[in-house]
Amino acid sequence: MQDPTQVTGFDNALAALCDRRLVQSMYGECDILMKDVLLTLHGEQHARRRAVELQLFRKDFARYYEHAVLPDIVAHTLAPYLEQGSVDLPDFGARVTLNLSARIAGLDIKPVTAATEDTELLLSIVRKFGEGATLFHSTRDKSEVRTEVARALAVFNEVFLQPAWERRLALIEVSAATENEATLPRDILTVLLSHQAEQGWDDALIRREVAFFMQAASHSSAAALVHAFHEITSWCGSDPGRRQRLIDDPLFLQRSVHESLRLHPASPVAWRVSDCPFTFSDGNSVAAGDAVVVALQDANRDPTVFGADADHFDPHRRLQNRTAPYGLTFGVGVHTCFGRDLAGGSLPEQQPSEGPQHLGTLTRILHKLFSSGAQPDPDHPPERATDTLRANWARYPIRLGVHSP
């Protein structure tokens, strides 16, 4: 196979992600989960699906989930660990984001106070979906992973999706009869079922789309949470003033989270395939069908955009132009992440002039952790994941201490 064309540098990567001649190609290894879901669609089909799903994400979606849904989930999930005085951060992040993504996807699971059987089962299923969606970077036997994903999808459907599906069909009927949409749950399953007939979607497609949303809304956020905690606590060192500032100045904490997001995009690269021959602005040419690798992590560390020390974590970094502080971590162009504002919040200049700030779920969760005295456990150093080529953390034991007022 011919080597893929590499797109490096921030400007080239940005242009490539916005180029409609380049088609998504990193998720073709796990069709059982990813076939024809939003992320893998292209052109007209993608635009149509995105327009329908946008109904969930417009207006106050991110603020609603940040202010009305997240706080309870974090409080419930954290409570037993606060008593215990310790927690494994990747596991904690997975539990918080699991509950949040279940609400976004449209499952009716109860908020978790402890490790219920349902939660453990759903957690294992969504972890398997995460493995399936990132199969491209897996170091495991891929056909084995595919079999496990198929099994997980079947259990997901029977235990979690079908009851939620039936409940929503009934609610949609009532809402149509009363012409009152306000009573409908704000989740993707409701949106999909409301448009199923008109769009001609079969049930299997809706199953995959909801499963994809479960993993899209949890996997990247959970990984980003641990990266941010690591970067921020390493930067704090033993300086109590720095730690205190993170608690007293939430916008500064958000800035620190954005800096970590810049350094650690969920995937270091985005793969595309060209659908026609063309020449990039840097002079590289591709034929139809050629593979193209957009080097996201490299772009996010481009010294011409982020400064000579772009490889380093610096929460005080100031950018000269209008580049987002998290770089290309949420993508740009037609596949821009639907969860960007939810996970990352509004940028400082877009914060509301009155009412609560919109900081994003990552900053809110970290703020709660730091206010609860969270710090790395010196007796149990963190460990990297070995089942993926992505530089994620598998275990990150932390201690919890002083409670916030």
Ligand code: HEM
């Ligand atoms: C730190 C957290 C997150 C990161 C770093 C992240 C990153 C990304 C990136 C890079 C893409 C584009 C992929 C590409 O162009 O190939 C994407 C797409 C997407 N993300 Fe996220 N994401 C995060 C959280 C979320 C959340 C919370 C949701 C749920 C609402 C979500 C839902 C989606 C969806 C539905 C797409 C597909 C969009 C499309 O193809 O049109 N993401 N995400």
